Amino acid sequence: MDTDRFELPEPGPMLPPVPAIVLGVKGDDETPDDLTIVWTFVLNGKPPRVGVSVAEASAISGHSQVALDFIKSSGEFTLNVPDASWVEAFDIIDMCASERDDKFARAGLTRLPSKLIEAPGIAEAPIVLECRAVSSHPLPPDRTVFFAEVLRTTVQPGVADEAGRLIPDSREFFGMVAGCGEFWTLGRSIGHIGQTKNRDDIRY
Numbered sequence: 001m002d003t004d005r006f007e008l009p010e011p012g013p014m015l016p017p018v019p020a021i022v023l024g025v026k027g028d029d030e031t032p033d034d035l036t037i038v039w040t041f042v043l044n045g046k047p048p049r050v051g052v053s054v055a056e057a058s059a060i061s062g063h064s065q066v067a068l069d070f071i072k073s074s075g076e077f078t079l080n081v082p083d084a085s086w087v088e089a090f091d092i093i094d095m096c097a098s099e100r101d102d103k104f105a106r107a108g109l110t111r112l113p114s115k116l117i118e119a120p121g122i123a124e125a126p127i128v129l130e131c132r133a134v135s136s137h138p139l140p141p142d143r144t145v146f147f148a149e150v151l152r153t154t155v156q157p158g159v160a161d162e163a164g165r166l167i168p169d170s171r172e173f174f175g176m177v178a179g180c181g182e183f184w185t186l187g188r189s190i191g192h193i194g195q196t197k198n199r200d201d202i203r204y
Contacts, residue, residue, distance in 0.1 A: 017175030017184060022093055022125070023052060024078040025070040026118040033111065033120050035103040036067040037094040040079060045204025048150035050079065050131060055097075056142045065097045068144060075133040076117040077148070080125035084172035087183055089124075116151045126159045126171045165203060 008014075021040040027033045036054070043049035055065045071077055082090050089107035096103060104111055104122075112121035114130045121128035131148040139145050159170045174185045193202040 012179065014179035016177040016179055018178050020082060020090060020174055020176045020183065021052075022080040022082060022090065022122060023054070023067060024080060024120050024122060025067045026074055026076070026120065027070060031066065031070075031100050032102040033104070034067045034070060035093045035107070035109075035122070036065045036097045037090070038065075038067075042204060043147060048153075048204075049134075049147060050129070050150060051145060051147050052077070052079070053139065053143050053145050056144070066100055067097075071133065071146060072136070072144070074118060076119045077131050077133075077146075078114060078117070078119050078121040079129040079131060080122040081127035081173065082122075082124075083126055084174050084183075084185055086124055087174065090183075114152070121154075126156045126173070127166075128154050130154075 019040045021038060023036050023038045023040075025034050025036075039053040041051045043051050054068045054071060056068060067077075086107075086109070089109055092107045093103055096106060103109075104120075110123035112123040112125075112128060114121055114128075117130050117132060119130070121130070129150050130152040131150055133146045133148045135147045137145045137147075155166075156171075158167065160166050168186060168189065172185050174183045176182075177184050192200060194200065
């Protein structure tokens with residue numbers, strides 16, 4: 001084992017990869033429905049629970065988001081999983097997070113009505129989760145973390161099998177590599193959860 005290591009100039013949350021996710025939230029009479037990029041994580045498989053970290057509109061990082069107030073008001077949002085065919089649209093959304101305009105139009109994406117919540121999804125997304133927050137937690141200096149239940153999950157044809165199991169190579173999914181800021185696709189399968197116990201029934 002190689003034990004020769006060096007310390008980085010500054011610490012960082014270098015945990016590659018992390019999900020590349022677009023959050024959708026319903027706007028109001030003055031601001032269109034909003035899209036933004038958020039740090040996203042799985043909390044539980046059954047019952048399905050997820051978490052998102054959303055920046056304040058006055059975030060000192062300069063990468064503020066207008067979506068936070070809408071989430072606080074409605075408690076609802078969609079999580080939209082992109083594929084590599086619209087990675088440019090993904091970055092457009094990320095880079096205009098603080099601007100109050102129609103991000104669907106700017107990124108060339110299509111609103112997808114939700115069934116159980118008011119927040120819109122993205123029609124081009126292979127996977128869309130309709131979510132409702134169950135709790136919120138301030139994260140100083142400038143973020144709020146929401147824990148949410150997944151009320152409904154829809155996928156494009158061919159993305160999951162008849163049993164609802166994801167087919168990883170059905171689309172060219174990608175993640176954000178925390179530590180260098182690059183987008184990388186999933187690549188190849190190297191194993192699965194439960195392989196050391198001869199189990200293949202675990203999805204989350």
